[in-house]
Amino acid sequence: MPLELAFETWGSGPPLVILHGLFGAGRNWTNVAQSLAANYRVYLPDARNHGASPWAESMSYAEMAHDVLALIERERLQQPFVIGHSMGGKTAMTLALSHPQAVGGVAVIDIAPESYTGQFSSYVSAMRNLDVGAAGRREVRRTLAESLRADAPVDFLMQTLRRERDRFDWRLNLLATGLCMRDLCDFPASLREARYEGPALFIAGAESDYLQPASLPGIRALFPSAALERIEDAGHWVHADQPEALLRGLNEWLRDACALDPN
Template structure:
């Protein structure tokens, strides 16, 4: 069943949709969207089971692509460009491969159309293992979460999912569904590997990230024959946080090629 995604929007111009990654929300991309909003109407949806969007039992990429398609239809967006990071990048690829005529182009940030090892179940298990309803402060929850995870775990990023509801803390992320669907989230739908997206595509990788490897290029170009590949120096997987200005420059240049803006008098 399709989920009606919550979203925020800003700016004016041709429509651009940005899809966030696992454990995130649309607000993670607000500064990037703001930088582009002078030329484009930017849409920042929360994925199913994330942020303010409804919860659902499934999280396969075909279903999440349909969620985005429903948003496009609901808001009457005329073939938007779709940008996606990590989980959102896989959703964007699924949308492009299954419904190519619904979009004008796709930009994928630091992810490839391939399966990855599960690195995220320890985060989900740690979050599920906390009795956050009994906590008296965010600091208490953060300390308990940090104690359960490795020192390099993105604790502050995960803590963005903690909310106070009716005088008690809870997680706005659907941890149960995320745990059950982790295999789907780490994979890429095998049926989509037979598809091709003929439109413009941009793949951006962080220099220090291991998600887009040199051997990933062949798989990318096979599915997205018009793909441009760029690398952002000094960035890891969270390119938009590590080197936001470089990413904005890359997106702005590619968007200008993909959606020519009307000339100003």
């Protein structure tokens, strides 16, 4: 059964849903959403086990796509455009491939429909091992940084730390995330023969290795109309590294995809 996701909204116009990545929350995309809200009704949901959304023991891409589909149906959105980053990008792809009639177009940021190996499990372990309730934010950040590699996104991980009354806690189901990490790093094999014929854009951070030109044949097999764009001087967190360049790319694609007058 799908979960009822927490979400925030901005603007008015054609509907647009932005799906955040692993360890994130919808609010990480607030600046992008507020910029797009000049022309669109933007929805920022928190994924299951993230932010203010309900927790669950499992979090497969099929389940997360159904969560988003339930939001679309509950809000009576007519074929919204769906933008997803990283884990959210895989969720967006899963939704488009499994329920193509529900989606007007899909934009995927710095991820491909393939399997990855990475250090995410070490992030979960480090966060679970911290007694954040008894520590201050500065102490938590220092200890977390000491337990991870020098290139770990410590400041990004710290954004999930929230004060609840007189204690801190992670707004993230770390146990479920850790147990589901293999599925989160993979892509559903059941969708390998599926196709989404609608508008599709794949945006890569030029300094990231998550979305490479070698991924394009696999992308086009699933998304025949896919266009690939690279944003210079951006890593995996494109929206934080180059927000203006990302917005330019998204606005151009959205205008073409839904035939909005750019003026």
